[in-house]
Amino acid sequence: MQLTEHFADTELGVAGADPRLIQNASFLCLGVLEPLRLQFGPVAVHDGYRDLAHNLRVGGKLDSYHLFIGGQAAADISVTGEGCDAVFDWLRLESGLPFDKVILERNAQGFSATVHIQVDRLNAPRRQAFTGSTGDATDYIPSTVN
Numbered sequence: 001m002q003l004t005e006h007f008a009d010t011e012l013g014v015a016g017a018d019p020r021l022i023q024n025a026s027f028l029c030l031g032v033l034e035p036l037r038l039q040f041g042p043v044a045v046h047d048g049y050r051d052l053a054h055n056l057r058v059g060g061k062l063d064s065y066h067l068f069i070g071g072q073a074a075a076d077i078s079v080t081g082e083g084c085d086a087v088f089d090w091l092r093l094e095s096g097l098p099f100d101k102v103i104l105e106r107n108a109q110g111f112s113a114t115v116h117i118q119v120d121r122l123n124a125p126r127r128q129a130f131t132g133s134t135g136d137a138t139d140y141i142p143s144t145v146n
Contacts, residue, residue, distance in 0.1 A: 001015070003022070003026045003029045003030075004029040004030050004033070005034065006029075006034060006043075007029040007034070007043075007045070009025065011048065012045060012048035012049055012073075012075065013025075013047075013049035014048070014049050014068075017049065021049060021068045024068045024071055024072060024119075025048065025049065025068070025073055027071070027073060027119060027121040028048075028073040028074070028119050031099075032091075032098070032099055032117050032119060033045075033075065033077070033117075036079070036087070036095075036097075039095070040081075040087060040090075041079060041080055041081060041082070042079070042080040043079055043080075044077060044079070044080065045076070045077050046075075046076045046077060046078065046114055047066065047075065048066070048073075048075045048076075049066065049068050049073070050064070052067065065101075065120075070122055071120050071121035071123065072119070072120045072121075073120075074116060075116075076114040076115070076116050076117075077115050077117060083112065084104060084112035084115050085104065088104040088129070088131075088143075091115070091117070092127075092143060092145045092146070093144070093145070093146045096146075098127075099117055099125055100118045100119050100120050100123075100125050100126050100127070101116075101117075101118045101126065101128045101130070102115060102116065102129050103115070103116040103129070103130045103131065103140065104129075104131045104132075104143075105131075105132060106131065106132065106133055106134065107134055113134055127145050128142070129144070129145045130142055131143055
């Protein structure tokens with residue numbers, strides 16, 4: 001099932017899921033991923049919804065937006081042909097999009113690995129930005145947001 005024009009329920013991990021999870025995924029796609037695709041081209045979703053067991057296996061926080069609790073949703077993405085740094089900078093400095101938090105996550109070697117984007121359809125966007133290591137929110141460094 002298509003959530004929006006360019007994103008399917010399978011990409012966000014909500015195929016056959018509870019309607020609330022589908023609403024959260026659709027909100028993320030419509031509010032952030034579709035405009036991101038319009039700006040840069042195809043967006044690859046590496047991780048969207050996680051059930052609790054999956055979240056624990058990958059070292060996710062117990063309150064991770066990947067759990068889609070309440071109105072929350074998150075996706076770890078990259079953009080075909082564009083570096084994660086450029087995507088992160090556009091999101092936080094130019095886009096004006098209603099994200100709650102965007103994180104430029106780096107791998108163990110220190111290279112940009114993915115951009116984490118989270119939203120909350122039930123609350124106003126905080127528009128926070130950070131850089132840090134994948135799977136470890138303890139060493140995130142705040143970044144400027146316009």
